[in-house]
Amino acid sequence: MRRFFSKIIKPLLALAATGAVLSSQQGCSKEQKAEPPAAEARKAGDGPRVISLSVTEKGYEPSPINLKKDEPVKLLVTRKTEQTCATELVMKDYGIHTPLPLNTPVEIAFTPNKTGTLTYGCAMGQMISGTFMVE
Numbered sequence: 001m002r003r004f005f006s007k008i009i010k011p012l013l014a015l016a017a018t019g020a021v022l023s024s025q026q027g028c029s030k031e032q033k034a035e036p037p038a039a040e041a042r043k044a045g046d047g048p049r050v051i052s053l054s055v056t057e058k059g060y061e062p063s064p065i066n067l068k069k070d071e072p073v074k075l076l077v078t079r080k081t082e083q084t085c086a087t088e089l090v091m092k093d094y095g096i097h098t099p100l101p102l103n104t105p106v107e108i109a110f111t112p113n114k115t116g117t118l119t120y121g122c123a124m125g126q127m128i129s130g131t132f133m134v135e
Contacts, residue, residue: 048072048109053130055079055086055100060121060130067112067134075108086122093118 053075054061067073077089079100089098094110112118112134121129 048074050074050076053077055081055084057081057083059084059086059128060089063130064117064133065130067118067132069112069115069134072109072111075110076105077108078103078105084122084128085124086128088123089120090123090126091118091120096120097123 049067049071051065051073055077075089077098077100079087079102082102087100089100089106089108090096091110096108096110098106098108100106112132115134118132118134119126119129120132121127
């Protein structure tokens with residue numbers, strides 16, 4: 001009986017414990033969160049669309065975010081961690097290079113002028129990044 005336990009049961013228990021630990025870790029996951037639907041349709045003269053972004057241990061959240069071409073956008077970005085290199089927001093296509101002080105909301109305004117995927121991220125070659133899907 002001892003042999004059966006040490007050769008079969010112990011490895012199975014170790015495998016189950018490893019699976020439990022790995023499934024509870026989310027550090028490097030690339031989960032894509034859907035953007036919540038807008039409460040009501042915006043009108044042309046309503047001013048820029050305001051989007052809140054947070055910088056956390058997981059990166060820029062939420063991401064991806066859907067935008068419309070030629071619709072003005074105002075980002076309210078708050079860095080909530082010191083555990084990443086995302087201390088700035090860089091959007092090369094729009095000449096944006098904005099420092100993000102810890103726990104201080106920063107406004108960044110721009111208007112997407114072409115459709116497709118628009119990537120933004122940290123100043124270290126966008127090692128930590130997020131995306132806008134411009135329609």
